[in-house]
Amino acid sequence: MSTATTELGHDDHHHHAPSGIKRWLYTTNHKDIGTLYLWFAFIMFLIGGAMAMVIRAELFQPGLQIVDPNFFNQMTTVHGLIMVFGAVMPAFTGLANWLVPMMIGAPDMALPRMNNWSFWILPMAFSILLASLFMEGGGPAFGWTFYAPLSTTYSNDTTALFVFSVHIMGISSIMGAINVIVTIFNMRAPGMTWMKMPLFVWTWLITAFLLIAVMPVLAGAVTMVLTDKFFGTSFFSASGGGDPVMFQHIFWFFGHPEVYIMILPAFGIISAIIPTFSRKKLFGYASMVYATTSIALLSFIVWAHHMFTTGMPVGAELFFMFATMLISVPTGVKVFNWVATMWRGSLTFEVPMLFALAFIVLFTIGGLSGLMLAIVPVDFQYHDTYFVVAHFHYVLVTGAIFSIMAAVYYWLPKWTGKMFDITLAKWHFWCSLISVNVLFFPMHFVGLAGMPRRIPDYALQFADFNKWISLGGFAFGLSQLIFLALLIKACRKKGEPVSDQVWEGAEGLEWEIPSPAPYHTFETPPVIK
Amino acid sequence: MAQQQQEQVYEKYYVPDQSPWPIVGAVALFLIAYGAGNFVIEQTKGESGYGGWTLLAGIATLIFMLVGWFRNQIHESMSGLYSAQLGRSYRQGMAWFIFSEVMFFAAFFGALFYARVIALPWLDGASNNAMTAEVLWPNFEAIWPLTKTPGGVETTAMGWMGLPLYNTIILLISSVTCHFAHVALEKQQRTKLIAFMAVTILLGLFFLVLQVEEYVHAYREMNLTLQSGIYGNTFFLLTGFHGMHVTLGTIILIVLFLRILKGHFTPENHFAFQAGSWYWHFVDVVWVMLFFFVYIL
Ligand code: HEM
Ligand SMILES: [Cu+2]
Numbered sequence: 001m002s003t004a005t006t007e008l009g010h011d012d013h014h015h016h017a018p019s020g021i022k023r024w025l026y027t028t029n030h031k032d033i034g035t036l037y038l039w040f041a042f043i044m045f046l047i048g049g050a051m052a053m054v055i056r057a058e059l060f061q062p063g064l065q066i067v068d069p070n071f072f073n074q075m076t077t078v079h080g081l082i083m084v085f086g087a088v089m090p091a092f093t094g095l096a097n098w099l100v101p102m103m104i105g106a107p108d109m110a111l112p113r114m115n116n117w118s119f120w121i122l123p124m125a126f127s128i129l130l131a132s133l134f135m136e137g138g139g140p141a142f143g144w145t146f147y148a149p150l151s152t153t154y155s156n157d158t159t160a161l162f163v164f165s166v167h168i169m170g171i172s173s174i175m176g177a178i179n180v181i182v183t184i185f186n187m188r189a190p191g192m193t194w195m196k197m198p199l200f201v202w203t204w205l206i207t208a209f210l211l212i213a214v215m216p217v218l219a220g221a222v223t224m225v226l227t228d229k230f231f232g233t234s235f236f237s238a239s240g241g242g243d244p245v246m247f248q249h250i251f252w253f254f255g256h257p258e259v260y261i262m263i264l265p266a267f268g269i270i271s272a273i274i275p276t277f278s279r280k281k282l283f284g285y286a287s288m289v290y291a292t293t294s295i296a297l298l299s300f301i302v303w304a305h306h307m308f309t310t311g312m313p314v315g316a317e318l319f320f321m322f323a324t325m326l327i328s329v330p331t332g333v334k335v336f337n338w339v340a341t342m343w344r345g346s347l348t349f350e351v352p353m354l355f356a357l358a359f360i361v362l363f364t365i366g367g368l369s370g371l372m373l374a375i376v377p378v379d380f381q382y383h384d385t386y387f388v389v390a391h392f393h394y395v396l397v398t399g400a401i402f403s404i405m406a407a408v409y410y411w412l413p414k415w416t417g418k419m420f421d422i423t424l425a426k427w428h429f430w431c432s433l434i435s436v437n438v439l440f441f442p443m444h445f446v447g448l449a450g451m452p453r454r455i456p457d458y459a460l461q462f463a464d465f466n467k468w469i470s471l472g473g474f475a476f477g478l479s480q481l482i483f484l485a486l487l488i489k490a491c492r493k494k495g496e497p498v499s500d501q502v503w504e505g506a507e508g509l510e511w512e513i514p515s516p517a518p519y520h521t522f523e524t525p526p527v528i529k
Numbered sequence: 530m531a532q533q534q535q536e537q538v539y540e541k542y543y544v545p546d547q548s549p550w551p552i553v554g555a556v557a558l559f560l561i562a563y564g565a566g567n568f569v570i571e572q573t574k575g576e577s578g579y580g581g582w583t584l585l586a587g588i589a590t591l592i593f594m595l596v597g598w599f600r601n602q603i604h605e606s607m608s609g610l611y612s613a614q615l616g617r618s619y620r621q622g623m624a625w626f627i628f629s630e631v632m633f634f635a636a637f638f639g640a641l642f643y644a645r646v647i648a649l650p651w652l653d654g655a656s657n658n659a660m661t662a663e664v665l666w667p668n669f670e671a672i673w674p675l676t677k678t679p680g681g682v683e684t685t686a687m688g689w690m691g692l693p694l695y696n697t698i699i700l701l702i703s704s705v706t707c708h709f710a711h712v713a714l715e716k717q718q719r720t721k722l723i724a725f726m727a728v729t730i731l732l733g734l735f736f737l738v739l740q741v742e743e744y745v746h747a748y749r750e751m752n753l754t755l756q757s758g759i760y761g762n763t764f765f766l767l768t769g770f771h772g773m774h775v776t777l778g779t780i781i782l783i784v785l786f787l788r789i790l791k792g793h794f795t796p797e798n799h800f801a802f803q804a805g806s807w808y809w810h811f812v813d814v815v816w817v818m819l820f821f822f823v824y825i826l
Contacts (some may be wrong), residue, residue, distance in 0.1 A: 018547060111618060112544055113545055113598070114551070117554050157573060167562060178629075186614060216635075216636065220640075224766075226569070230569050230572075233755060235762055241644060241675045
């Protein structure tokens with residue numbers, strides 16, 4: 001193991017990307033793989049969004065008019081699955097691929113070939129899931145949470161395809177997470193100590209840990225659904241000594257950490273953007289790290305807040321209520337720190353900052369409605385209504401997805417070397433911001449008034465609000481086409497060249513390398529000040 | 530100049546060039562998932578179709594990929610492209626992979642505990658479920674092993690004496706011999722290494738044979754099947770997934786054995802061996818848990 005021989009592999013010191021289709025199929029480059037992930041996520045976002053349009057078209061008026069109820073159920077199910085596993089998670093993984101090595105001064109991800117494998121599994125998994133929509137009996141129609149017995153006794157045969165596609169999605173996520181963790185543990189440039197790491201790296205480290213801990217539990221859950229449905233087991237059936245509520249426990253033991261998997265990287269992104277455009281250091285770096293860690297640990301003991309109405313003993317209800325409320329403490333710490341960072345900063349409002357600010361306000365609304373749902377007696381009324389739908393869309397769309405958009409606008413000039421079309425970007429922001437609130441805010445009201453979720457029809461009293469919700473939905477959908485246009489333009493390298501630092505207040509290793517970032521960065525470790 | 534100095538201080542991390550294997554692996558997983566799904570559907574409907582063949586093609590592709598990828602990897606390792614840092618990456622990667630496996634088993638152990646501690650007593654009226662028991666399952670009695678389900682399916686319980694006990698002893702010994710093989714490798718005692726490896730593999734195979742015998746016994750004589758309610762469900766899924774892991778572990782050991790015969794490993798450079806032995810110990814620990822919670826308690 002001498003230093004001299006390690007040169008062998010790099011005799012062809014190419015700094016340019018290989019060309020043609022093979023570049024993308026065979027690549028081991030973290031930037032290429034990051035790009036693949038991001039485009040995949042965006043395409044899935046559009047497909048899942050199209051399904052949401054079908055849902056909102058049906059709900060535009062009371063009564064059944066456009067699609068039949070079974071197809072409606074398939075739409076809500078596959079919309080949820082695609083957005084969670086196909087859009088938000090891969091987008092964050094794509095950002096991790098692009099950014100983590102550049103932020104810690106590593107030449108690439110720790111396990112580059114496995115990295116490529118993780119990515120290419122995803123299109124395979126989703127083509128199976130989407131194909132099942134066109135098969136006999138249709139696709140999965142039991143909600144993204146696939147509660148038994150909906151997914152066992154009452155589901156159609158294509159459930160088998162759902163199960164196996166979730167299995168390989170899980171394999172992809174686990175491998176991706178292992179890669180991130182190992183990269184962060186093992187590839188930091190000398191001098192990049194733990195408490196110097198950018199928060200995006202920290203939050204992803206903890207996210208990766210959560211992924212490795214809970215994706216296998218999801219695999220266990222789908223496996224039991226498979227055997228219950230097809231091989232005569234009765235894990236979730238009382239007549240055999242099992243229990244359908246047990247399904248919910250297993251699912252939410254995965255499911256709750258999963259929602260944090262979808263928000264922790266967002267916290268990292270916002271913690272990068274706010275200081276840049278406030279031209280101040282992040283307020284309370286260390287407390288951010290501890291808050292992230294405690295959120296992650298607490299997320300393992302709150303899962304049953306999704307199950308308050310299943311008839312758990314009162315002691316359990318109380319435990320899960322208080323544990324859930326406890327999580328809002330570290331979450332509050334984070335929001336406080338972002339605001340304190342802006343306090344007396346010299347703020348400017350470039351597009352990434354606009355998205356970040358919207359994130360802080362709207363995510364907090366989602367956090368507050370979460371807090372309401374965490375109160376047991378209150379949840380008895382709100383559970384399975386549109387209030388829950390409003391809650392998780394505020395944290396996921398204006399939370400996770402807005403943070404992803406913020407991140408793309410923030411780092412895109414570094415990736416392409418050109419400034420994106422700012423006018424289009426501003427249009428995209430304002431259209432999204434307004435429409436997303438028209439879309440999701442009234443859901444609170446119809447939810448409080450008792451409109452159940454996942455039902456293709458509703459009582460007449462909800463008609464007015466639903467019309468507005470649908471209009472907001474279509475507008476939000478259309479606004480994303482502006483984003484598509486902007487991205488295509490950016491990828492064709494139109495626009496003004498940018499400096500290495502891109503944004504005046506930006507700090508960190510990724511802003512010290514040239515724009516666009518060269519194909520290989522940090523082949524020798526940088527000096528960390 | 531500054532750059533040069535740095536290059537002397539740090540080993541270069543080996544970033545492989547393009548590789549065709551990952552995409553082959555992705556196609557393999559596609560064929561496996563799509564094939565397995567269709568196979569299950571066809572079986573349920575009693576139709577014939579291409580599902581099984583797709584699945585087989587997928588498995589074949591996966592094996593092809595693994596052989597190709599590992600051959601590549603071994604070649605690189607043997608030509609000294611790897612650094613100590615890369616070795617750490619592999620070790621940490623393997624450790625986290627094993628952690629994910631632990632969590633996979635945790636799901637099934639969780640189901641076992643939940644059924645025993647919560648679901649069954651509740652069906653029998655515990656907590657605030659008196660009426661559930663009274664109205665829905667009046668004749669049900671919560672005992673473990675559950676030899677009669679609420680629905681009335683009867684079965685017999687598998688004792689821990691006999692085969693399961695032998696199997697426990699076999700796996701525990703194999704863990705020790707595997708460790709001795711590792712020590713021998715580090716001390717460069719080749720004959721000892723080969724002998725201990727051979728013993729470990731034989732013990733693994735022996736375990737599998739006994740396990741198959743136990744299953745045959747359970748199905749033929751004890752009426753204990755996968756359909757025998759929650760007891761049979763947890764029994765077969767836990768031991769079954771464990772058995773699959775032993776099978777995989779044994780295959781890994783055999784590959785390692787062949788590589789040892791070729792003289793591949795050195796005391797400093799034997800990540801593959803270490804990974805294989807970690808995996809084997811992990812499989813053993815899972816078995817000990819199984820022995821306690823599935824058989825004895
Ligand atoms: C302040 C922190 C939060 C609290 C206290 C909280 C609380 C809750 C509660 C109690 C429910 C169950 C409502 C019901 O079904 O009756 C719920 C649902 C949900 N939450 Fe949150 N939440 C918080 C943050 C988040 C975040 C950050 C995310 C994701 C990024 C999230 C995503 C979800 C999702 C997806 C559901 C609905 C799952 C479903 O049934 O389909 N929540 N939340
Ligand atoms: Cu939750």
